[in-house]
Amino acid sequence: MDLEYFVELFLGGLTRGSIYALIALGYTMVYGIIQLINFAHGEIYMIGAFTALIASSVLTMVGLNELSIIVLSSLAAVIYASAYGFTIERLAYRPLRHAPRLSALISAIGMSLFLQNYVLLAQTSDFLPFASLIPHFAFMEPFAHIIGSTEIAILITTIIVMLLLTALIKFTRIGKAMRATAQDREMAMLVGVDVDKIISFTFLIGSATAAIGGVLIASHIGQINFYIGFLAGIKAFVAAVLGGIGSIPGAVLGSFVLGWTESFFTGYVSSDYEDVFAFLFLVLILIFRPAGILGRSETEKV
Amino acid sequence: MVSFHEIKRSFLVSAWFMFLTFPIMVIKVNTVEKVIEWRWERMLFVGLGSFSLSFVWRYLLRKKETGRKKAEPTAAIRMPGIWRRLQEPKFFLSLSLAAAVLVVAFPFTFSIYQTNIMITALIYVVIALGLNIVVGLAGLLDLGYVAFYAVGAYAYALLNHHYGLGFWSVLPVGAALGALFGILLGFPVLRLRGDYLAIVTLGFGEIIRLVLENWNALSFGPSGIANIDRPGFFGIALSLEGATRYMYFLVVGLAVFTVFVVNRLQNSRIGRAWIALREDEIACQAMGIDKARTKLTAFALGATWAGMGGVVFAAKTTFINPASFTIWESIIILCIVVLGGMGSMIGIILAALVLILLPEYLRAFSEYRMCLFGALLVIMMVFRPGGIVPNVRRTYRFKRLDREDKEG
Numbered sequence: 001m002d003l004e005y006f007v008e009l010f011l012g013g014l015t016r017g018s019i020y021a022l023i024a025l026g027y028t029m030v031y032g033i034i035q036l037i038n039f040a041h042g043e044i045y046m047i048g049a050f051t052a053l054i055a056s057s058v059l060t061m062v063g064l065n066e067l068s069i070i071v072l073s074s075l076a077a078v079i080y081a082s083a084y085g086f087t088i089e090r091l092a093y094r095p096l097r098h099a100p101r102l103s104a105l106i107s108a109i110g111m112s113l114f115l116q117n118y119v120l121l122a123q124t125s126d127f128l129p130f131a132s133l134i135p136h137f138a139f140m141e142p143f144a145h146i147i148g149s150t151e152i153a154i155l156i157t158t159i160i161v162m163l164l165l166t167a168l169i170k171f172t173r174i175g176k177a178m179r180a181t182a183q184d185r186e187m188a189m190l191v192g193v194d195v196d197k198i199i200s201f202t203f204l205i206g207s208a209t210a211a212i213g214g215v216l217i218a219s220h221i222g223q224i225n226f227y228i229g230f231l232a233g234i235k236a237f238v239a240a241v242l243g244g245i246g247s248i249p250g251a252v253l254g255s256f257v258l259g260w261t262e263s264f265f266t267g268y269v270s271s272d273y274e275d276v277f278a279f280l281f282l283v284l285i286l287i288f289r290p291a292g293i294l295g296r297s298e299t300e301k302v
Numbered sequence: 303m304v305s306f307h308e309i310k311r312s313f314l315v316s317a318w319f320m321f322l323t324f325p326i327m328v329i330k331v332n333t334v335e336k337v338i339e340w341r342w343e344r345m346l347f348v349g350l351g352s353f354s355l356s357f358v359w360r361y362l363l364r365k366k367e368t369g370r371k372k373a374e375p376t377a378a379i380r381m382p383g384i385w386r387r388l389q390e391p392k393f394f395l396s397l398s399l400a401a402a403v404l405v406v407a408f409p410f411t412f413s414i415y416q417t418n419i420m421i422t423a424l425i426y427v428v429i430a431l432g433l434n435i436v437v438g439l440a441g442l443l444d445l446g447y448v449a450f451y452a453v454g455a456y457a458y459a460l461l462n463h464h465y466g467l468g469f470w471s472v473l474p475v476g477a478a479l480g481a482l483f484g485i486l487l488g489f490p491v492l493r494l495r496g497d498y499l500a501i502v503t504l505g506f507g508e509i510i511r512l513v514l515e516n517w518n519a520l521s522f523g524p525s526g527i528a529n530i531d532r533p534g535f536f537g538i539a540l541s542l543e544g545a546t547r548y549m550y551f552l553v554v555g556l557a558v559f560t561v562f563v564v565n566r567l568q569n570s571r572i573g574r575a576w577i578a579l580r581e582d583e584i585a586c587q588a589m590g591i592d593k594a595r596t597k598l599t600a601f602a603l604g605a606t607w608a609g610m611g612g613v614v615f616a617a618k619t620t621f622i623n624p625a626s627f628t629i630w631e632s633i634i635i636l637c638i639v640v641l642g643g644m645g646s647m648i649g650i651i652l653a654a655l656v657l658i659l660l661p662e663y664l665r666a667f668s669e670y671r672m673c674l675f676g677a678l679l680v681i682m683m684v685f686r687p688g689g690i691v692p693n694v695r696r697t698y699r700f701k702r703l704d705r706e707d708k709e710g
Contacts, residue, residue: 035497036497037497037500037501047326050325050326051325051326053331054325054326054329054331055325057331057336057338058329058331058338061336061338076325080322080325083321083322084322087318087322091680091684092680092683092684095363095684096683096684099683099687101497102441102443102497103683103687104683105443105497105500106443106636106640106679106683107679107680107683107684109445109633109636109679110637110675110676110677110678110679110680110683111676111679111680112676113630113633113672113673113675113676113679114673114676114677114679114680115676116672116676117670117672117673117676118326118673119326121669121670121673122323122326122327122344123326123330124330128331234504234505234508237501241498241501272516273512273516275508275512276508276509276512276513276516279505279506279508279509279512280505280509282501282502282505283490283502283505283506283509286494286498286501286502287490287491287493287494287502290493290494290498
């Protein structure tokens, strides 16, 4: 086996995995708290990327320096994606909180379809080139042939975001309230947790991480269009389920496993069937281990 | 009637939406020429639109709330007046007679173009009624339904291309293949609950499409298969007009057959088992219903109609490629079932006609079709989860109670 090729695939899988992880975190948090597959999550990520693209082009033409462009356009992406996440929850999910789960799921699918076509109509159906927002770090120069600055930035950001989120959920007051809501919503209400506020907050955080993912992946790939959210969303969902949906370290672990398997599969077997493989993986996991790697299986009670 | 408080709230909502849609709606960047287009007039539309829509939204939410409070748990669910009136034999007979005359006269009074559109709409009626078995009756959300449609279409296209088999001999084959794939998908997913089931079926649908796209040796890849034979008419060659009319009556026949079968199924033992399964799986098993068999029959029967629909679709368009079988096609069919009312046949037929015909006739609006479908799914779920013609639950009442009702 060619070692260098192997290392290349390994690092490629790592980058892929970190991007999936940023999206999967939002999925897993939302699912953990209201047991809903937020189909529109991939679209939030796409909107984040679009906002960053628009903001950075406007700021470039205004003539700001590089650093402020990166900071401001990432900030815009995060703010807008969170705002969209918040609004979606208010409009499409909150009125259905006591409805059957199927209704909420259909509503989520509708929202996803709507947002995709909203961006398509308001912007364009073409692929837009996305200028990389991440500068080339000088200290990375010696390793440039194995791993680029963008990849390193993605990897580090993912790890930081994961640690921050874990800390948020483990050690803060609001994190405690989130865990309480996830365990038993009614009981949480009884002990004085404002459940509506907590759910909104979860959507805000999940959407913000998706937006960060959007900015990074768009910088990495170099182009975006209105459709990128769907496939990324599905794959991130696969990752979240693989790791055990509802668990934050699980989402990251699942994303890396999916990133590596995809990378090695395309590298050694065939690149035509890359997406088939991802879907097959999803079907097999859900059938054989629906609780995921780190999840615990629950038995349904009457 | 509109209070100051209401106006203030709507004002806030419209300000929020103006902020929300600002980057996507107003700014358009041309990255090649480095020009920015500002489209401020759109912001005005968004502001005004959300201002007025927020009143409607709140009004509808309030109405739903009060409606829920009013409906007592013991009160029998009644059909709205007009539907009850239509069920009376006198009206029902004359109405169905008028419908039959309209259906027969349609291809002779309208152009080929119109007839073709009608054929498409009727194919959707057939497959939506098929999906209704799975989603509406058995309560299994199937997002990969279009895969069975693709199986039927490719079965006819390939058998016709390689072996020259005709429409009539492939129609049962397509149906059987659909059922087979339905069972193949059904077996592994028996244990899965609602939302996981939806995702697995979505994955299954995409796998079928991607395989069709990449397996060039079998399916001719993305370029698809052309020159598929139209259905034969006792070996007589038909003109284009005649062939279209023939196709139309064939699809009408299929639709009538579907309505008949699904209606009979709904009231059969298995149909009631599906409905029971939808309502409560555990209670249903406790009553001695074989969960696995019931779910499998739902998948198989639903897929049978999709397979038949696929054969008809391939014969109608004479050209198919994988692009016709994306996940969004499944979602359009789902949209029809949801809009019509899950489990309600009349509703689904109406919804299929409306959703497929409207965008064809309102060309200016066809661009917004998918956007509206998405919004429609959300709005229906929030305000009217039962659909436009809600399915009436089977209720049994004592005769004496009825008489007291009339007297009182």
